[in-house]
Amino acid sequence: MEISRCGLYCSQCKDFVYDRDFDGIYNGEALKNSEIISMLQEPGQKRPRYAKWYAGNKEAAAIKAGTRLKxxxxxxxxxxxxxxxxxxxxxxxxxxxxxxxxxxxxxxxxxxxxxxxxxxxxxxxxxxxxxxxxxxxxxxxxxxxxxxxxxxxxxxxxxxxxxxxxxxxxxxxxxxxxxxxxxxxxxxxxxxxxxxxxxxxxxxxxxxxxxxxxxxxxxxxxxxxxxxxxxxxxxxxxxxxxxxxxxxxxxxxxxxxxxxxxxxxxxxxxxxxxxxxxxxxxxxxxxxxxxxxxxxxxxxxxxxxxxxxxxxxxxxxxxxxxxxQYTASARKLKKSKLAALQKFNGSSNSESGSPSTPSSTSSASSLNPSLDPxxxxxxxxxxxxxxxxxxxxxxxxxxxxxxxxxxxxxxxxxxxxxxxxxxxxxxxxxxxxxxxxxxxxxxxxxx
Incomplete structure (x- = not known):
């Protein structure tokens, strides 16, 4: 499998090939990953995801027999x-x-x-x-x-x-x-x-x-x-x-x-x-x-x-x-992250008595208020x-x-x-x- 685009390569054909089962597995995993990332980045959102339908062998045969693509x-x-x-x-x-x-x-x-x-x-x-x-x-x-x-x-x-x-x-x-x-x-x-x-x-x-x-x-x-x-x-x-x-x-x-x-x-x-x-x-x-x-x-x-x-x-x-970056929910999440970062820095400075320590710097980096896609x-x-x-x-x-x-x-x-x-x-x-x-x-x- 070619990693960057998830293409399936056949060593006997010496070319990329299409495989229905592999394509179904890849699309299913990509959808799951998207859901996991969305739930982690937007914990308060209860948004049902759209699941694609993939034809099985019987359905695919019926579609092929009954349709003609021009x-x-x-x-x-x-x-x-x-x-x-x-x-x-x-x-x-x-x-x-x-x-x-x-x-x-x-x-x-x-x-x-x-x-x-x-x-x-x-x-x-x-x-x-x-x-x-x-x-x-x-x-x-x-x-x-x-x-x-x-x-x-x-x-x-x-x-x-x-x-x-x-x-x-x-x-x-x-x-x-x-x-x-x-x-x-x-x-x-x-x-x-x-x-x-x-x-x-x-x-x-x-x-x-x-x-x-x-x-x-x-x-x-x-x-x-x-x-x-x-x-x-x-x-x-x-x-x-x-x-x-x-x-x-x-x-x-x-x-x-x-x-x-x-x-x-x-x-x-x-x-x-x-x-x-x-x-x-x-x-x-x-x-x-x-x-x-x-x-x-x-x-x-x-x-x-x-x-x-x-x-x-x-x-x-x-x-x-x-x-x-332009959604209200994402900006609200960014503000909460920024407030947590400021609170953490304040408590770390008061406990250590110094502007910053190696431990506080490494922990604060995990609270970066910037938003990933x-x-x-x-x-x-x-x-x-x-x-x-x-x-x-x-x-x-x-x-x-x-x-x-x-x-x-x-x-x-x-x-x-x-x-x-x-x-x-x-x-x-x-x-x-x-x-x-x-x-x-x-x-x-x-x-």
Whole structure:
């Protein structure tokens, strides 16, 4: 066995080979290790893990006999119907979203059985997946989808160039609105199961240290691109999977640092409910209370403050993203570790009568408040949207991962791409999916 990638090598064939039993054992052990690491790093979390299903010999034979895999299924170009590249890139990202694909290909929303009266975006999505998995190779024109969006969102109607991110948010809202299970709160529609998270905002009073928390639902995260000087001490350096090549003043990690960094509020912006004082200093910090299965990032390249302009700065981003540092639960754990470290150092110094001793130094190192990656918060990149040209006359293209390979998607043109091309592109939107999905017992029982 090759250790770094766990590949099985046959000395007789002199090549790496696939073995069903070995693959099952490896995947089972990898899942167990992820659960153990998550439980140790988040001891208070009672999160049931998602377990993959592997077909036995009988099931595998039945699947092989009853199905036929077509080479181009799920991979198809989209016709540009007059400055509709903004829509085409979003539809391609929907098609290659693993959760949306699983939902619509399993007929959980069927256009033939839908009871929604009028224009239904869920039915349009069902038709879109049907077209992409029909085996047809010619480019597809999503006229019906465009017409339904025009009827549902009047601000998007017409042949003018639109912003891809605005179309993305509008499409999500329309699919949610026409879903049979749509609710105002705790919605179980496919959009909220896939994209919905909860952002936590903590405001700390500078006078009494009282913390007031507010929670806001989100479907995506918009990040500023303006770089700031990083501290020389390296305290804010992101550890783990966001390695040094993707760290720095022009990286996704740096954008997330700034997004979640504590900021001072103005003297008239906060009134403390505990000490009752007004006009005192306070700090505000954002973190992720609930992190969604699919993370969508918009990198804010377009500015409208001093006239319309576009930021062309290249932002480095990883293929595998560690969100541990930005979650509320992980930050709470980090604070408790830091408090334990300070308490330990205080007791050690008072007992020894000296600043530090060899024994205290070695023990304190085990209480390092930094956080290692938690498997639950590891995400894999599966789609990237790019914008070339000026703000009003530019063109949108996309990259998407399909069956382990990257493809360049430029309207009707579909071509194989390398990972280097993807990572070297000037991204406008990024899509990541959780590496380990949590199993939803509540909704599974309802279904």
């Amino acid at each position: 080479a181009c299924q799920g991979l198809r170009g989209l016709r540009n119907m007059g400055a509709t590249c903004f829509m085409n890139v979003i539809l391609q990202c929907f098609i290659h979203n693993p959760l949306l694909r699983g939902y619509f290909l399993s007929d959980q929303h069927s256009s033939k059985r839908c009871e929604v009266k009028g224009e239904c975006m869920g039915c349009e999505m069902d038709q879109l997946f049907t077209q992409f998995y029909s085996g047809a190779k010619t480019p597809y024109g999503p006229c019906s989808f465009l017409h339904t969006m025009w009827m549902s969102s009047s601000d998007l109607a017409g042949y003018a160039q639109q912003d891809a991110h605005e179309f993305f948010i509008s499409a999500l809202n329309q699919i949610h609105a026409k879903s049979p299970s749509a609710k105002l709160h705790h919605c179980n529609c496919v959009i909220h199961k896939t994209f919905a998270g909860v952002l936590q905002s903590d405001v700390t009073c500078g006078n009494c240290s009282n913390v007031t928390s507010a929670f806001d639902p989100i479907l995506d995260i918009s990040l500023d691109l303006r770089p700031t000087k990083r501290s020389k001490s390296g305290v804010n350096k992101i550890r783990g999977l966001n390695d040094e090549r993707n760290d720095g003043p022009n990286s996704l990690a740096d954008c997330l640092d700034r997004y979640t960094h504590p900021e001072k509020l103005g003297t008239n912006e906060y009134n403390c409910s505990k000490c009752g004082k007004t006009g005192q200093d306070a700090t505000k910090q954002l973190s992720m209370k609930v992190i969604p299965p699919v993370l969508s990032f918009q990198l804010k390249r377009f500015e409208h403050s001093m006239g319309a302009s576009k930021i062309e700065t290249k932002i480095k981003f990883p293929t595998q993203l560690d969100m541990t 938690i498997p639950t918060y590891i995400y894999n990149l599966f789609a990237v949207i790019n914008h070339q040209g000026k703000m009003d006359t530019g063109h949108y293209t996309a990259f998407a991962k399909h069956r382990g390979e990257w493809f360049s998607l430029d309207d009707h043109k579909v071509s194989l791409a390398s990972q280097k091309e993807v990572l070297d592109s000037k991204a406008y939107m990024l899509f990541y999916v959780k590496q380990n999905l949590d199993y939803d017992f509540v909704n599974a029982n309802k279904d």
